[in-house]
Amino acid sequence: MSRDALPTIDDIRAAAARIAPFAQVTPVLRSDALDALTGAQLHFKCENLQRGGAFKFRGACNAAWALDDDQAARGVLTHSSGNHGNALALAAATRGIAAHVVIPEGAVQAKVEAIERAGATVHRCAPTQAAREAMAAELQRQTGAVLVHPYADSQVMAGQGTLALELLRQVPDLDALMTPVGGGGLASGVAIAAHALDPALALFGAEPAGADDAAQSLAHGARITSVVPDTLCDGLRALVGERNLEALRAHHVDVITVTDQETVAAMQLLWRELKMLVEVSSATVLAAILKQPPRFAGRRVGVVLTGGNVDLGALPW
């Protein structure tokens, strides 16, 4: 398939087989207190316990192993300094190939160190989007490495979709599924996989009110690119991708927006009741359920906790 096509369920099943030797089967946890609070039956899929501390390893691992030998010999490349960069570094190491990660000056040092620990080569650049893209393009010319986009890449979307296959095997009779929405790599992959297994599943997304381009785009019937992200949820600041949006629309993903204040309160609840300390971006899912309880009451809801790379020295409260 072309690098930016939407994956099919067959692509997602192939991804699941490809990453099985390397990815964790993450646990699903329950909390009586959170069930009582929401009136729903919540099944938390703990991807914060995935390798690298985020679901991103699924997509990156599938992308690394889907390369043919010639491509693999030239390595992989990304200019994400967040969880995708770290995931791609870890994924490349599982295949024993080179990974190049372009990181802007000023990135959190702990993240840079984790990427280097995983064995990737870090390339520093000025902290602008233009500088990142220019350096990535230059590295591609020099090395021939394959650029793996964090959410618009087919193999990445297919990898993220494996999460839904795994969750529906662990909890077969869900009524609904909820993921955060940033660039839409996770939400689109999960939507395609989930509806292939059970077309009756209700699909929800959670988006920060300060980066609600997916909600706006779905409401207006066209991709809105004018949103300037203003949210604590650093993992959800990306604009939703064109193809990702297409999948969200086709699968009727209902996006609920939440304020940062609601999200931080949900992050505290997840810590208090579930003992899961997750990234603020990950807490949007519980905030969204608490915002609109009637839509979830009495239903069995799969809720994806996407990442656990929290800086304990900079908690958002």
Next chain:
Amino acid sequence: MSRDALPTIDDIRAAAARIAPFAQVTPVLRSDALDALTGAQLHFKCENLQRGGAFKFRGACNAAWALDDDQAARGVLTHSSGNHGNALALAAATRGIAAHVVIPEGAVQAKVEAIERAGATVHRCAPTQAAREAMAAELQRQTGAVLVHPYADSQVMAGQGTLALELLRQVPDLDALMTPVGGGGLASGVAIAAHALDPALALFGAEPAGADDAAQSLAHGARITSVVPDTLCDGLRALVGERNLEALRAHHVDVITVTDQETVAAMQLLWRELKMLVEVSSATVLAAILKQPPRFAGRRVGVVLTGGNVDLGALPW
């Protein structure tokens, strides 16, 4: 059985059946990075994800449900302000009976609130051991409630032992098991259960060097009660109980002592590599393995993470 006898494997199996409707089956997690660091194959049993955030719910729940109806009608009582107090409050709520928890002035407010949220009645007293015992005795006279000791109680030990049955079902071919040692309720219950299933299992305990009464007692062949605890590990300051020590000796539990500095470093490693933020007391187990790698190299080791009730505002680094 009498309230302070050691439980048998049959008692522990009965406890497992009793608590099954209420306790979480906690996940077992792996980390390639921690395996590489230790040279062992570590299987982390995440009791920090147990109800109430600690393994203590197992013992408390078994104690609450082992009461006959007359006893149950009078309720349960403890003077532990830590995880056992919270666990007993939650356990009593599952049976719909009263719980009285004696708490000294100056206890952490978040813990008091959690116990009250669980529906227990909190009784404040002066912050001395004598005041706690006096108030507990007075409450027993007034209410007839059954005192449930945090580690010397048979039903509590039997409940904690269920953890080993569950772990050995999840990972049947372990070579060794490691738990922290405080009062010894967990270590003794686990030793009895584990050796009933597999007498060849090597059993280890981890104890803070600043509260090493169990290690000293085992070395000297008699219970040492002169140790004045001086450790950050607030969950492991209790002196090992008489019966608990008896079980540790009978089952050849090998206790390794670790400094607080080693334990805090292990706590940071568990967060970084496993994304589990556990109580400092819980991190002693990894610190002990890192201290004596040759004893664990190449072995499959079950490692119990006992609790996750961390005060995010007061991390020990």
